[in-house]
Amino acid sequence: MTDSSLAEMTFAVLGGTGPQGRGLARRFAAAGLSVVIGSRVAKNAEQVAAEISEATGAEVSGASNAQAAKAADVVLIVVPWEGHADLLGQLKGQLGGKVVVDCVNPLGFDRHGAFALRVEEGSATEQAAVILTESTVVGAFHNVSAALLNDPDVNSVDTDVLVLGDDRAATDMVQALADTVPGVRGVYGGRLRNAHQVEALTANLISVNRRYKAHSGVRVTDV
Amino acid sequence: MTDSSLAEMTFAVLGGTGPQGRGLARRFAAAGLSVVIGSRVAKNAEQVAAEISEATGAEVSGASNAQAAKAADVVLIVVPWEGHADLLGQLKGQLGGKVVVDCVNPLGFDRHGAFALRVEEGSATEQAAVILTESTVVGAFHNVSAALLNDPDVNSVDTDVLVLGDDRAATDMVQALADTVPGVRGVYGGRLRNAHQVEALTANLISVNRRYKAHSGVRVTDV
Numbered sequence: 001m002t003d004s005s006l007a008e009m010t011f012a013v014l015g016g017t018g019p020q021g022r023g024l025a026r027r028f029a030a031a032g033l034s035v036v037i038g039s040r041v042a043k044n045a046e047q048v049a050a051e052i053s054e055a056t057g058a059e060v061s062g063a064s065n066a067q068a069a070k071a072a073d074v075v076l077i078v079v080p081w082e083g084h085a086d087l088l089g090q091l092k093g094q095l096g097g098k099v100v101v102d103c104v105n106p107l108g109f110d111r112h113g114a115f116a117l118r119v120e121e122g123s124a125t126e127q128a129a130v131i132l133t134e135s136t137v138v139g140a141f142h143n144v145s146a147a148l149l150n151d152p153d154v155n156s157v158d159t160d161v162l163v164l165g166d167d168r169a170a171t172d173m174v175q176a177l178a179d180t181v182p183g184v185r186g187v188y189g190g191r192l193r194n195a196h197q198v199e200a201l202t203a204n205l206i207s208v209n210r211r212y213k214a215h216s217g218v219r220v221t222d223v
Numbered sequence: 224m225t226d227s228s229l230a231e232m233t234f235a236v237l238g239g240t241g242p243q244g245r246g247l248a249r250r251f252a253a254a255g256l257s258v259v260i261g262s263r264v265a266k267n268a269e270q271v272a273a274e275i276s277e278a279t280g281a282e283v284s285g286a287s288n289a290q291a292a293k294a295a296d297v298v299l300i301v302v303p304w305e306g307h308a309d310l311l312g313q314l315k316g317q318l319g320g321k322v323v324v325d326c327v328n329p330l331g332f333d334r335h336g337a338f339a340l341r342v343e344e345g346s347a348t349e350q351a352a353v354i355l356t357e358s359t360v361v362g363a364f365h366n367v368s369a370a371l372l373n374d375p376d377v378n379s380v381d382t383d384v385l386v387l388g389d390d391r392a393a394t395d396m397v398q399a400l401a402d403t404v405p406g407v408r409g410v411y412g413g414r415l416r417n418a419h420q421v422e423a424l425t426a427n428l429i430s431v432n433r434r435y436k437a438h439s440g441v442r443v444t445d446v
Contacts, residue, residue: 190430200420207413214445221440
C-alpha cells in the first residue's frame with residue numbers, strides 16, 4: 001500500500017467534532033487526504049469541516065455519520081464509548097465492505113483519574129468486529145494526544161500509532177495512514193485479540209500526563 | 224529516594240533462574256546493588272548467582288525463594304504466572320512490611336502468538352496486592368526484553384519501565400531501581416488498577432518482535 005493509493009481514497013471520521021476526531025481529521029486533511037467529517041448532527045460536522053478547511057487550506061466536508069460513512073472508503077470511529085455499539089449497529093449496512101478503523105478507548109474516570117473498563121467482547125475494537133461482520137476492522141490511533149493533534153503550533157507529533165488487526169492489507173494501509181501525520185509512525189501492534197491493552201493504555205498515559213504535566217505518547221523501540 | 228539509599232538495600236529476585244529474573248539480577252548486580260537470587264531449588268539459584276558473579280564481577284548470592292525473600296528489603300517477583308498466587312500465599316509472612324515488585328505477565332500462547340489472560344483480580348500486580356496485605360506492592364519491569372538484559376554485548380537497554388503503584392515512596396524507589404540499568408528509565412505509569420494493560424502489552428511487543436525481527440521496548444514521549 002503506497003501513499004498514492006491513500007490519495008485515491010476518502011476517509012470519514014465519525015465523531016469528528018470531538019477533540020480526538022477533529023484532531024485526526026485536521027492532520028489527515030493537512031496531509032492532502034480527502035476527508036469527510038461525520039457527526040450525529042450534520043450541521044455540527046459541516047461547521048467543524050469549515051473550520052478545518054479554513055485552518056489547513058484543504059477542502060473538508062461535513063455530513064451526518066451515516067452520510068459520511070456512505071461517502072467514504074475508509075471509516076474511522078472516534079465516538080464516545082457510550083455510543084459505540086449503538087452507532088455501529090445503526091451503520092452496519094453503510095460500513096459493509098469497508099475498512100473500519102476503531103479509535104475508541106473504553107475508559108472510566110473518577111477522582112483518581114482514568115481507568116480501563118471491562119468490555120464483554122474484550123475491547124472496543126473486538127466489539128466493532130463482532131457487530132460489523134461485513135467490514136474489515138482495524139484498531140488504531142488510541143494513544144495519540146488530541147491536544148497535540150489540534151495544536152496548530154505543533155508541527156510534529158512525537159508518537160507511534162500501534163495498529164491492530166487480522167488483515168495484513170488493512171493494517172498496512174492504516175500504518176501508511178498514520179505515517180501521513182508528521183512525526184507519527186504506524187507500527188503493527190498485533191492481532192485484534194490484543195487490542196484491549198492498547199486502548200486501556202490510554203488510562204496510563206493520562207496518569208503520566210497528570211504526574212509529569214505532559215502530552216505523552218508511546219514509541220516502540222528497536223523497530 | 225536517592226541512589227545511595229538503593230545501595231543500602233538488598234534486592235531479592237524470586238524466579239531469578241528464569242530468563243527475565245536472571246537478566247534483571249545481572250543488571251542490578253552490575254550496577255553495584257546487593258542482589259540475592261531466589262528459586263524453588265536453592266542449588267539452582269546458587270548456580271545462577273555464581274554465573275552472574277563470574278560475568279559481572281559482583282558478588283551475588285542464591286537461596287530458596289523463601290530464604291531470599293527473608294534476606295531482602297525489596298523483593299521482585301519474576302516467576303511464571305502459573306505459580307504466582309501459590310508462591311505469594313506461601314511467602315506472605317516473609318514479604319510482610321516489604322516492597323514487593325511484581326514483574327509477572329499473565330499471557331497465553333498459541334500458533335498466533337501471545338495473548339493476554341483475564342485475571343480475576345484485574346492483573347498479576349493486583350492479585351499480589353490482594354494476597355500480600357502486609358506488603359507494599361508495585362508493578363514494574365513487565366516489558367523489558369530478557370534477551371537484551373542477558374546479552375553481555377548490550378551495554379544500554381533502550382526502553383522505559385512503567386512503574387505502577389499507589390504508594391509514592393515505593394514507586395519512586397522502583398523508578399530509581401529501573402534507572403540503575405543503563406539505558407532504562409523508570410516512569411510512573413499510574414495506579415495498581417491500571418497495571419493489567421501494562422502487563423498485557425507484553426503480548427503486543429511479542430507480536431512486534433515477530434513481525435519486525437526485533438527486541439522491542441516502549442518509550443513514553445514528552446516526559
